[in-house]
Amino acid sequence: MSPSILRTATLAIATVAALGMAQPGHAGEWGNRLHRGGGSATPVKAGAGADNIVAGQGPNGGRGIHAGGWMGDGNGGAIHASGGAYSGPNGSTGWRASDTHFQSNGTVTHNGAHNVEGANGSYDSGHNSETHNPDGSSQVSWSNSGKGPNGGAVNSSGSFSRGSDGTVTGSSTTTASGAKGSYDGSTTSANGATTHDSTITNAAGDTYNGQTTYTKGQGYTHTGTCTDPQGNTISCGK
Numbered sequence: 001m002s003p004s005i006l007r008t009a010t011l012a013i014a015t016v017a018a019l020g021m022a023q024p025g026h027a028g029e030w031g032n033r034l035h036r037g038g039g040s041a042t043p044v045k046a047g048a049g050a051d052n053i054v055a056g057q058g059p060n061g062g063r064g065i066h067a068g069g070w071m072g073d074g075n076g077g078a079i080h081a082s083g084g085a086y087s088g089p090n091g092s093t094g095w096r097a098s099d100t101h102f103q104s105n106g107t108v109t110h111n112g113a114h115n116v117e118g119a120n121g122s123y124d125s126g127h128n129s130e131t132h133n134p135d136g137s138s139q140v141s142w143s144n145s146g147k148g149p150n151g152g153a154v155n156s157s158g159s160f161s162r163g164s165d166g167t168v169t170g171s172s173t174t175t176a177s178g179a180k181g182s183y184d185g186s187t188t189s190a191n192g193a194t195t196h197d198s199t200i201t202n203a204a205g206d207t208y209n210g211q212t213t214y215t216k217g218q219g220y221t222h223t224g225t226c227t228d229p230q231g232n233t234i235s236c237g238k
Contacts (some may be wrong), residue, residue, distance in 0.1 A: 053200075060089040075216060076104035091119035106134035120149040135164040152178030160189065167192065181205065192216040205229030 010097040065226030083097040085196040094116035101109045118164045126144030141159035158172025176183040185198040195213040210224030226236040 007231065058089070062086065062088050073101065073103070078102050088119070093117050108132045118149065121147070122149045123147055133164075135161075137164045138162045147180070150179065152176070158187070167195070 005179045010012075019193075020216055053065070055063075057063045061163065064084065064086035066082065066084040066148070068080065070078055070080050070208075073079055077127045079099060079101045081097075083095070085093075085095040087093045094114070095113070096114040098110065098112035101107075104111075106130070110130045111127070115125040117123045124146035125213070128142040129140070131229045133142040137208075139161045141157075143157040145155045147153045154174070154176040156172070156174040158170065160168060160170030160172070162168050164224045169187065171188045174183070175185075181200065181202040183198065183200050185196065189192065193213060193215040194210060197211050198208070201206045206225060206226060206228055208226045210222065210223045212220065214220050224236060226234050228234050
């Protein structure tokens with residue numbers, strides 16, 4: 001997690017939430033009083049900020065708070081940072097934080113992170129990063145993991161780059177498992193070709209292994225086989 005995300009999560013969520021949610025009876029008044037001009041994307045002086053803070057409480061005891069604002073980066077650009085946190089009436093909690101930097105040379109970078117926890121042990125957590133450059137190139141990366149109330153789990157991560165000529169390189173992986181089976185997939189892009197490999201197993205133990213490749217200027221190719229729990233080849237349409 002980037003230092004800017006940590007600062008946003010710590011200051012905008014922990015500190016602000018401690019101040020606002022410690023006095024839920026005044027949350028609405030406090031939020032209205034401090035809600036001010038954070039909607040302009042016009043760069044401002046370094047160190048200055050247009051804060052936007054809103055806090056409130058629902059009829060069933062749920063509480064939430066959001067903080068955000070703009071500030072200058074000292075080089076003619078602007079940064080927008082925001083964070084929020086909530087707690088549900090049944091014990092669920094969550095937070096999110098993000099920052100976007102608009103640089104004077106046209107480069108735009110974005111970082112985000114989130115975490116959600118359910119009262120029944122379920123959760124979802126992850127972060128992402130994106131960069132868009134003036135020459136048309138870009139980069140993106142992410143990582144996310146989650147677990148359902150019945151034990152199902154999913155994990156995904158990846159990183160891709162797009163060159164100014166449109167060429168894409170990178171890779172990603174995704175795994176998922178649950179009562180109905182499991183999934184393992186990976187995607188790789190390089191030299192004008194993108195290949196996706198996948199393995200899917202159902203609750204009975206039958207498995208599908210497949211590969212699909214797209215090559216620029218040539219189109220798609222696909223292969224796939226299915227086997228039973230003993231490794232015998234079976235029809236994939238079965």
